[in-house]
Amino acid sequence: MQRIFEKLLAIDRRIIFLVIFLALSIPIFLGIKINIKVTDEVQIFYDAISSLPSGSRIMVACDYDPGSEPELQPMAESGFRYFIQNNLRFVIIGLWPQGPMQANKALVSINEAKDEFIVENGDTLYFGTDLIVVGPDTARYGIDFVNLGFQAGNELVIQRMGSSIKAAFASDLRLGKPIEEFDIMRGLNQLSDFDFIFNLSAGYPGTVEWVQFAVDRFHVACGAGNTAVQAPQVYPYLDSGQLSGLMGGMKGAAELEKVVGHKAKATMFMVSQTAAHIFVILFIVIGNIAYFATRGKSGRKG
Amino acid sequence: MKREIPLILTAVVGLTFVVQFFVPHYPLGFMADMFSDWFSIIAACAIWLGALNLLKISLNKIYKKDKDRFYAVVTIISFLLIVIAGFFFSGGRRFQEPGTSFDWLYINVYSPLSATMFAMLAFYVASASYRAFRARNAQATILLLAAFVVMIGRTPFSDWLSGVFFLPEGWQISNLSNIIMNFFNVAGQRAIMIGISLGLISTALRVILGIERTYLGGD
Numbered sequence: 001m002q003r004i005f006e007k008l009l010a011i012d013r014r015i016i017f018l019v020i021f022l023a024l025s026i027p028i029f030l031g032i033k034i035n036i037k038v039t040d041e042v043q044i045f046y047d048a049i050s051s052l053p054s055g056s057r058i059m060v061a062c063d064y065d066p067g068s069e070p071e072l073q074p075m076a077e078s079g080f081r082y083f084i085q086n087n088l089r090f091v092i093i094g095l096w097p098q099g100p101m102q103a104n105k106a107l108v109s110i111n112e113a114k115d116e117f118i119v120e121n122g123d124t125l126y127f128g129t130d131l132i133v134v135g136p137d138t139a140r141y142g143i144d145f146v147n148l149g150f151q152a153g154n155e156l157v158i159q160r161m162g163s164s165i166k167a168a169f170a171s172d173l174r175l176g177k178p179i180e181e182f183d184i185m186r187g188l189n190q191l192s193d194f195d196f197i198f199n200l201s202a203g204y205p206g207t208v209e210w211v212q213f214a215v216d217r218f219h220v221a222c223g224a225g226n227t228a229v230q231a232p233q234v235y236p237y238l239d240s241g242q243l244s245g246l247m248g249g250m251k252g253a254a255e256l257e258k259v260v261g262h263k264a265k266a267t268m269f270m271v272s273q274t275a276a277h278i279f280v281i282l283f284i285v286i287g288n289i290a291y292f293a294t295r296g297k298s299g300r301k302g
Numbered sequence: 303m304k305r306e307i308p309l310i311l312t313a314v315v316g317l318t319f320v321v322q323f324f325v326p327h328y329p330l331g332f333m334a335d336m337f338s339d340w341f342s343i344i345a346a347c348a349i350w351l352g353a354l355n356l357l358k359i360s361l362n363k364i365y366k367k368d369k370d371r372f373y374a375v376v377t378i379i380s381f382l383l384i385v386i387a388g389f390f391f392s393g394g395r396r397f398q399e400p401g402t403s404f405d406w407l408y409i410n411v412y413s414p415l416s417a418t419m420f421a422m423l424a425f426y427v428a429s430a431s432y433r434a435f436r437a438r439n440a441q442a443t444i445l446l447l448a449a450f451v452v453m454i455g456r457t458p459f460s461d462w463l464s465g466v467f468f469l470p471e472g473w474q475i476s477n478l479s480n481i482i483m484n485f486f487n488v489a490g491q492r493a494i495m496i497g498i499s500l501g502l503i504s505t506a507l508r509v510i511l512g513i514e515r516t517y518l519g520g521d
Binding site: 104176 | 331339341345348349396399400401405409417419421424425428429432433435453459476480491492
């Protein structure tokens with residue numbers, strides 16, 4: 001028995017890698033359906049966005065990169081889909097260079113139109129960029145949404161937007177046009193003109209900075225989606241009411257998918273994550289049993 | 303003057319940002335906006351500086367025939383490829399627009415590579431937890447139990463497990479996980495945040511008042 005435990009302690013890490021790989025990949029192909037329970041944190045976020053009147057303008061701050069895509073991209077897609085279906089207009093920005101491109105990727109992903117483009121009043125509108133189609137609803141670039149791109153400067157960009165959005169973002173990402181030429185930007189001069197901020201964050205700068213500057217200083221309601229690693233850090237802001245909802249990690253993304261009524265990637269990936277969690281726990285239990293079994297024996301020997 | 307001018311600049315900028323938080327009127331609000339713009343310009347230049355520095359270090363490695371020069375070659379080729387794609391092959395459109403060659407590289411090369419690097423963490427976490435996560439003493443055992451509850455509680459598996467053990471309503475694993483996150487975690491995080499904030503305030507005051515001068519390169 002002692003030898004078995006010693007072998008278990010000295011197990012090749014490639015075996016652990018293989019088990020985790022199988023635990024993550026097999027459930028994707030099994031098509032297992034799981035029931036996701038919506039937590040208070042996500043319900044608060046949903047209540048906040050569902051209470052916004054039609055035509056409200058939301059700032060979507062995408063502060064993440066492809067490394068956090070499995071957790072945050074489903075949140076972006078669910079959020080955009082919900083905004084378009086409920087006629088909520090949105091302005092995309094990023095304090096991370098990759099953020100606005102991740103937003104573009106999410107918009108292309110949720111677009112359901114098969115055609116490449118249409119010509120409307122002499123303008124060529126490309127699906128997935130100029131025109132996003134979600135079921136019977138559409139969103140048009142410049143009118144219903146706009147992508148202002150990335151701006152360097154971290155939290156000072158938020159502070160600058162507090163007095164002038166144009167000073168922080170002079171032109172948009174796609175066309176390079178001055179922001180005041182877009183219909184959606186009409187009357188949007190400073191941060192407090194937004195009805196809500198939806199922040200997707202994977203670190204610094206991110207949710208902490210949006211709460212400290214946009215919420216506390218300029219009094220704009222903010223809901224956030226965070227990676228599972230970052231979420232515990234922002235729980236105090238949720239408890240104090242400074243944050244209007246929080247989605248943590250893939251579980252938060254799956255809950256958002258459930259609450260907006262469109263189960264997608266995060267719900268599917270939750271099966272894999274569940275399997276991986278179970279195996280990690282099993283590894284810890286086995287590791288501890290083996291550790292104590294061998295430690296006890298060696299202690300007696302010694 | 304070589305030391306006095308940076309100290310005066312730091313004091314003026316620092317004090318302006320502190321005071322304008324409470325008095326956001328002219329001229330303090332105007333000054334804070336101006337300093338914010340300057341900061342954005344410096345930050346944007348720093349990105350270029352970082353990119354050029356990366357290029358310089360990589361070229362040096364190749365020139366000195368460093369044992370890691372193969373990676374330096376890959377870095378330089380990748381760097382040039384994405385810069386050239388962005389500057390010269392966007393077809394008259396903005397380089398980040400969907401459909402450009404820069405966007406193609408971002409979606410099909412950078413994005414999967416970056417996600418892969420991050421995804422590898424799952425394997426290392428599993429391996430490390432097997433080898434290092436031990437209930438050696440009371441504190442480690444509490445940490446271990448809390449980790450178990452949160453890890454299981456954050457998955458739909460917890461509801462099934464709670465049912466197997468006939469756990470009463472309110473004492474199910476997902477509820478216990480929420481209690482740990484909303485009470486114990488919040489209390490701990492608040493303490494950390496208050497501690498960090500106090501440290502930041504004292505350091506900022508030392509810098510603004512010119513007591514802390516290490517950022518100038520001296521002692």
